[in-house]
Amino acid sequence: MTDITTFGELALPASLLKALDELGYESPSPIQAASIPSLLEGRDLIGQAQTGTGKTAAFALPLLTRIDYNLHEPQLLILTPTRELAIQVAEACQRYACHMNAKILPIYGGQAYTNQLKQLKRGVQIIVGTPGRVMDHIDRKTLKLDHLKALVLDEADEMLRMGFIDDVEWILKRTPEQRQIALFSATMPKVIQKVAETYLNQPKHVKIANKTATASTIRQRYWNVSGLHKLDALTRVLEVEEFDGVIVFVRTKIATIELADKMVARGYRCEALNGDIPQRQREQIVDKLKEGKIDILIATDVVARGLDVERISHVVNYDIPLDTESYVHRIGRTGRAGRAGEAILFVAPREHRLLNAIEKMTKSPMIKMDMPSTDQVNQQRIQSFKERISQVIENKKLEQFSVIIEQYLDETGADPKIVAAALAAIAQGNTPLLLTDKPFKEFKEKKESRKSDDKKKKKRDRDKDKDGKKRPLDSDLETYSLNVGHNDGVKPGNIVGAIANEADISSRYIGHIKIHDDYTTVDLPAGMPKEVLKKLQKVYICGKPAGLKRKQ
Ligand code: AMP
Numbered sequence: 080m081t082d083i084t085t086f087g088e089l090a091l092p093a094s095l096l097k098a099l100d101e102l103g104y105e106s107p108s109p110i111q112a113a114s115i116p117s118l119l120e121g122r123d124l125i126g127q128a129q130t131g132t133g134k135t136a137a138f139a140l141p142l143l144t145r146i147d148y149n150l151h152e153p154q155l156l157i158l159t160p161t162r163e164l165a166i167q168v169a170e171a172c173q174r175y176a177c178h179m180n181a182k183i184l185p186i187y188g189g190q191a192y193t194n195q196l197k198q199l200k201r202g203v204q205i206i207v208g209t210p211g212r213v214m215d216h217i218d219r220k221t222l223k224l225d226h227l228k229a230l231v232l233d234e235a236d237e238m239l240r241m242g243f244i245d246d247v248e249w250i251l252k253r254t255p256e257q258r259q260i261a262l263f264s265a266t267m268p269k270v271i272q273k274v275a276e277t278y279l280n281q282p283k284h285v286k287i288a289n290k291t292a293t294a295s296t297i298r299q300r301y302w303n304v305s306g307l308h309k310l311d312a313l314t315r316v317l318e319v320e321e322f323d324g325v326i327v328f329v330r331t332k333i334a335t336i337e338l339a340d341k342m343v344a345r346g347y348r349c350e351a352l353n354g355d356i357p358q359r360q361r362e363q364i365v366d367k368l369k370e371g372k373i374d375i376l377i378a379t380d381v382v383a384r385g386l387d388v389e390r391i392s393h394v395v396n397y398d399i400p401l402d403t404e405s406y407v408h409r410i411g412r413t414g415r416a417g418r419a420g421e422a423i424l425f426v427a428p429r430e431h432r433l434l435n436a437i438e439k440m441t442k443s444p445m446i447k448m449d450m451p452s453t454d455q456v457n458q459q460r461i462q463s464f465k466e467r468i469s470q471v472i473e474n475k476k477l478e479q480f481s482v483i484i485e486q487y488l489d490e491t492g493a494d495p496k497i498v499a500a501a502l503a504a505i506a507q508g509n510t511p512l513l514l515t516d517k518p519f520k521e522f523k524e525k526k527e528s529r530k531s532d533d534k535k536k537k538k539r540d541r542d543k544d545k546d547g548k549k550r551p552l553d554s555d556l557e558t559y560s561l562n563v564g565h566n567d568g569v570k571p572g573n574i575v576g577a578i579a580n581e582a583d584i585s586s587r588y589i590g591h592i593k594i595h596d597d598y599t600t601v602d603l604p605a606g607m608p609k610e611v612l613k614k615l616q617k618v619y620i621c622g623k624p625a626g627l628k629r630k631q
């Protein structure tokens with residue numbers, strides 16, 4: 080591990096620091112702190128990290144500094160296994176480079192060539208693409224790599240799994256000798272190690288170790304984000320859990336302020352804690368938490384490091400941390416001095432990998448938690464409402480009010496129960512006492528209407544081919560054959576990768592694959608539109624035209 084705790088320490092240009100500040104990034108994640116200095120120095124690098132660790136910024140920030148922005152030629156090439164990742168990485172680069180005059184282009188299979196060619200002609204500096212399409216452009220001489228300064232292989236193990244490694248090597252062989260290479264991979268299978276040995280020059284290895292253990296007094300639960308927005312989920316949790324002090328962790332400085340404001344508006348005694356707040360003021364905020372003047376802190380990782388407040392009963396990971404070590408640091412803020420503590424993690428569907436990594440590291444499965452139902456929340460609200468009445472009866476001098484009420488009852492002959500209810504309504508004001516299912520219902524309804532829109536659209540798309548004619552609604556599979564087989568070294572991954580990326584067919588829809596010596600059969604959805612078939616007929620697999628044909 081390095082001691083770097085701020086982006087300022089990383090010798091990045093002001094334009095990038097400004098962008099990071101605007102994005103609300105407070106400090107580099109471990110993979111960023113470890114990778115950025117070496118990449119800035121121009122060294123090759125092997126980074127073992129997966130999605131969700133901040134690896135995109137780990138390579139994009141330093142490599143964006145290598146580009147000569149007056150030269151309108153490709154200088155940075157980032158290869159990704161899928162089109163989704165290509166788009167995501169291109170967008171991330173765009174965000175980081177927003178104060179630089181960078182021309183960034185994602186290129187991937189399945190997308191029309193016209194726009195790609197137009198953009199390439201205009202002169203792009205950064206290309207993020209899937210191997211097949213990049214290869215294609217190099218072959219057609221529409222993508223020239225003479226000025227390439229750096230190359231990134233992102234998710235190299237995925238590229239191997241999807242059968243792209245030969246394409247990657249083909250591209251690597253066509254890059255200038257002096258280019259810098261960064262290879263990122265979650266795992267390091269032998270083939271990837273071999274590629275690294277062959278093409279990288281004395282690379283620096285970066286692997287973030289997960290060594291810290293979690294206290295056994297902390298109960299760790301997670302909630303799969305669904306059905307409710309995270310903000311509603313947080314307030315529900317706080318309504319039914321018995322808590323004392325709480326730290327809620329979010330990813331950015333901006334999020335600390337936004338969430339703290341919303342929580343205050345919902346009646347919680349809450350403050351934001353982030354690195355933009357001067358040290359003295361930060362100490363005062365922490366003191367307030369210690370003294371019980373506030374109950375909830377919304378914080379980023381850095382400022383909460385080492386925070387030692389005994390009354391913290393709950394840590395809520397509102398945004399999942401970028402690495403397992405941060406998770407351990409975060410939840411270590413509770414369960415202090417042998418007390419029991421509660422750690423709750425909100426996990427979005429695409430963040431499940433990190434959840435698995437955390438479970439693996441802590442060596443204990445986390446407990447799945449259900450969101451408290453509307454009914455549970457309401458029972459709790461009614462209970463505490465009653466307790467408040469008892470407390471007032473016990474602790475307040477009520478003579479003056481009881482005289483007035485007595486007068487009122489005499490004058491009106493009203494039912495005392497109704498009078499008490501009217502007073503409760505006055506005390507409650509405009510905020511409803513009980514929760515309705517509205518947010519949940521709205522969320523569900525929206526989701527369902529989106530789903531049915533999607534379904535309708537899919538049905539429309541499925542029903543028509545390119546000319547708008549109806550196609551049979553048969554979702555069975557049909558068998559196709561390809562002119563490549565064992566003799567060409569083909570593996571199932573090659574087939575899936577090529578078909579998925581070139582024809583935009585999700586790998587889920589690719590059926591049984593049978594590889595013979597000189598040909599392969601593969602089951603694909605029946606009734607594919609002509610244009611998709613045309614694309615598939617042009618696919619290359621293991622450097623050979625695959626010649627896809629419907630099997631008779
Ligand atoms: P990645 O692993 O590159 O897919 O990044 C995961 C998420 O973390 C993305 O939403 C990034 O915008 C975000 N992120 C990356 N680095 C940081 C950082 N240093 N501070 C806060 N968020 C970050």
